[in-house]
Amino acid sequence: MTIKFALIGGGVMGEALLSRLISRGIYQSSQVIVSEPLSSRQSYLEQQYQVTVTADNRQAFTQAEEVVLLAVKPQVFSAIAQELAELLEINGSKTGIRQHNSKPVLVSILAGVALKQLEGAFPRLPIIRAMPNTPATVGGGMTAICAGAYTKAKHQELAKQLFQAVGEVVEVSEPLMDAVTGLSGSGPAYVALMVEALADGGVAAGLPRTIANQLALQTVLGTAQLLNESKIHPAELKDRVTSPGGTTIAGITQLEKAAFRSALIEAVMAATKRSQELGK
Ligand SMILES: NC(=O)c1ccc[n+]([C@@H]2O[C@H](COP(=O)([O-])OP(=O)(O)OC[C@H]3O[C@@H](n4cnc5c(N)ncnc54)[C@H](OP(=O)(O)O)[C@@H]3O)[C@@H](O)[C@H]2O)c1
Incomplete structure (x- = not known):
């Protein structure tokens, strides 16, 4: 053949x-x-x-x-x-x-x-x-x-x-391949870091390590699946799960203080820049 x-x-x-x-x-x-x-x-x-x-x-x-x-x-x-x-x-x-x-x-x-x-x-x-x-x-x-x-x-x-x-x-x-590298190319490492940190948070809050790991991983996996299947905007999902004076908004407040979103934006931009430099 x-x-x-x-x-x-x-x-x-x-x-x-x-x-x-x-x-x-x-x-x-x-x-x-x-x-x-x-x-x-x-x-x-x-x-x-x-x-x-x-x-x-x-x-x-x-x-x-x-x-x-x-x-x-x-x-x-x-x-x-x-x-x-x-x-x-x-x-x-x-x-x-x-x-x-x-x-x-x-x-x-x-x-x-x-x-x-x-x-x-x-x-x-x-x-x-x-x-x-x-x-x-x-x-x-x-x-x-x-x-x-x-x-x-x-x-x-x-x-x-x-x-x-x-x-x-x-x-x-x-010309957009460098930005692709910065987002989806390097992205799995950012997400892995987030899963690890979420699990560490669980352990800090008293959960056994194996349970904390499972909770962290499945939360990331399930949320991605939900966003993908429902096609709702991430901001809308966040609004839906934050009740007034509740636990989630308390967590988000802390993430905003630590510039979580800005850190991810900067990470994608830094990786894009590095990809441009390496390509020269
Ligand atoms: N893995 C990823 O997530 C990823 C993501 C994006 C892009 N890429 C790109 O994908 C490419 C492959 O990555 P990989 O992770 O699959 O690497 P890899 O596992 O090292 O695969 C490369 C293969 O090429 C073989 N090879 C080496 N020299 C060769 C030659 N002269 N002729 C024919 N074959 C030869 C290697 O054999 P030996 O083991 O005997 O050296 C090895 O089996 C890279 O260019 C990488 O930039 C990978």
Whole structure:
């Protein structure tokens, strides 16, 4: 059967996408090739998902008809780009093993690697840059995508379909990718900090640690679910649960004194700024 989907880098995020693309029937195992240097990892992926595995990125890159997903660490990007560059037609001359007839879309999840760099490395290839976040590994991800110069609507649809397998997807223009990084990229750490602090508060107020942890986590999870399903504004939910002179408004007063909301706003802005600096 034709190979449609190549995964270069079968690590944490690569596997998260792979497992759901197969379990949802978006790709069949026989349509997938995974390129991964570690042999133990190769055997695991082959056994777990019945996909073709290789240590040769060039093989994966040339075989894929539809999508090449680049899921390696950003540090190895230049090495991989160099390795694959000769497979592409550069400056009008064919230097490679096989010219892509169908031109697969190259989807990169490499944090901080800009479309300009990707397009420099893979000339004239349709490219999508994507920024998923860690909850994608459990299917609760938030991914932002932006399209390169040679990308058509069908490529954007393909990329959306990929990331919808691990959560939700939005399209943004590339300059907004730093803000995406500051919010949904770094956001899981802010939320983890909040869960930990809520549990600490529970312990300070006398709850056993395990119960405090459970209460904190389920409160965050349940509130997110409620907001998501009811579509009510967060401020309205807050108003609904604060009775006059009650406990919740006493807690909120303290949060306002400690500049809780301002701290989160500043956190997103600081992370955005740092992402801009790192991208320079
Ligand atoms: N995890 C997240 O939440 C998250 C969120 C947003 C974006 N990202 C991006 O996703 C990418 C992957 O992250 P990850 O967390 O999945 O990292 P990871 O688990 O380290 O996965 C990277 C994989 O690529 C393999 N690899 C290394 N060198 C390679 C080469 N030359 N050719 C082919 N494969 C190679 C690694 O194999 P070895 O183990 O043998 O080195 C590893 O299996 C990163 O660029 C990151 O910026 C991740």
